[in-house]
Amino acid sequence: MTSPLDLRQAFGHFGTGVAIIGFHDRENRPVGLTINSFASVSLEPALLSWCLANESQLYADVAAVSRFSVNILAADQIELSNRMAGSGSHIFEADEIESINGGAPALKGALAQFDCHIHDKVEAGDHLMLIGGIDGVRHCSDQRAPLIYFRGAYTALAEGA
Numbered sequence: 001m002t003s004p005l006d007l008r009q010a011f012g013h014f015g016t017g018v019a020i021i022g023f024h025d026r027e028n029r030p031v032g033l034t035i036n037s038f039a040s041v042s043l044e045p046a047l048l049s050w051c052l053a054n055e056s057q058l059y060a061d062v063a064a065v066s067r068f069s070v071n072i073l074a075a076d077q078i079e080l081s082n083r084m085a086g087s088g089s090h091i092f093e094a095d096e097i098e099s100i101n102g103g104a105p106a107l108k109g110a111l112a113q114f115d116c117h118i119h120d121k122v123e124a125g126d127h128l129m130l131i132g133g134i135d136g137v138r139h140c141s142d143q144r145a146p147l148i149y150f151r152g153a154y155t156a157l158a159e160g161a
Contacts, residue, residue, distance in 0.1 A: 015150040020084050021050060022069040022097065022105040025061040030092045030105035033058055034085035036149045037127075038070060046134035047119055051127040057087055059128070067103045067117050068132060071110035073147040078154055080107075081147060103135065111146060112139040 016036040025031045033052070041047035048070060052062050062068075073081055084090055097105040106113045116132030123129075148155050 070114040071107035072112040074144040
């Protein structure tokens with residue numbers, strides 16, 4: 001039998017981008033949550049997915065949402081990623097967010113933003129998988145590098161990649 005530690009270490013060899021999910025909590029406050037479990041699901045219809053651990057302090061809030069944003073982070077957004085990854089407050093400051101199509105709070109300065117509604121929720125092991133129907137997108141044209149997570153730490157793309 002494979003141990004959870006062995007699985008975590010093996011999965012850690014797959015470099016991923018880092019994103020922040022934006023939504024309104026049950027008190028209608030704009031909050032964010034750092035993830036690296038983001039994936040494209042389908043172009044027709046436009047769908048994406050992400051996963052949330054069942055023991056997450058924001059689980060009840062996320063389980064109740066009807067809309068969320070996915071915000072792909074740039075390498076210069078490590079501090080915000082760390083703030084939204086740990087325990088404690090996940091409330092956005094007013095100057096950190098905007099709204100796409102009047103929906104969920106979206107992060108200013110993100111490399112890309114997806115405005116989504118809940119398409120489906122799937123209980124999968126110790127996580128909740130959320131599948132979002134994409135209602136709007138924005139992406140920047142600047143050349144900032146993405147924030148990458150690999151082997152349990154942030155890393156940079158290799159020069160020339």
